[in-house]
Amino acid sequence: MRIRPATAAELPALQDIERAAGALFRALGMPEIADDEPPALDVLERYRAAGRCWVAVDERDHPAAYLVAEPVDGALHIEQVSVHPRAARRGVGRELLAYAADRAREEGLTALTLTTFAEVPWNAP
Template identity: 55%
Template sequence: MNIRTAHRDELPVLQTLELAAGVLFREIGMTDVADHPPPALEVFEHARAAGQLWVAADDADRPAGFVLVELVDDGVHIEQVSVHPEYQGRRIGRQLIEYVDAWAAGRGYPVLTLSTFRSVPWNGPYYARLGFEELPELTPGLARIRAAETAFGLDPAERIFMLRKVAGQ
């Protein structure tokens, strides 16, 4: 996979990709998560323009997955990683996270953070295998993200915030 900055004309494709990736949540009964609308085009465009939205493109240069980040509390917060079901199981999510790690290292950011589901196998346990550890205490920015997730209807008891030191930092 070639990882590159998303193109403006791909943003609707990323919304469709996000919805397709949500099917896995439906399969485990998490229909609210599966039915959650993808980020608005404006959110994608803001991240793209800021250089914080990348795609993993297949051999035909079509997005197979994407990662969207934001800067939170002097670190890089992985807001969303999604891989289309047709491409899952090929370590694309891992490649996207490693790309973000290298990007963060090049800019001097010391940590990557993310929030995820504690018990969903391809969430908390997966990120732990990638070197993320659960945060016992949230920074102010991460606490704001938790409040937004809770307002959306996510159970804070089922959510965890995780941190990984950026390679070389």
């Protein structure tokens, strides 16, 4: 998959990706995560306008995953990374993280940070 900056027109699709990815948490006994609303369009637009909203796109150039991040204390903090279940288990999330790491280096940031659920199987790698 190719990674590129998200466009403003794609932001609603990112919300759809978030909902689809979040639904998988229900089977893990985490319905509150499954029911959590995705970031609002104005929030996603702030990341996009700042140049920190990236999408992994399929062969038709449609987003299949996204990542938003912001600098915090000299590091690039990953606020959200979501992969649509249709694109899951193919290393897309890993590619997005590597892309973010490259952007962080270009900006002189020294690390990536992320908070996540350690017990979620797809987060383990």
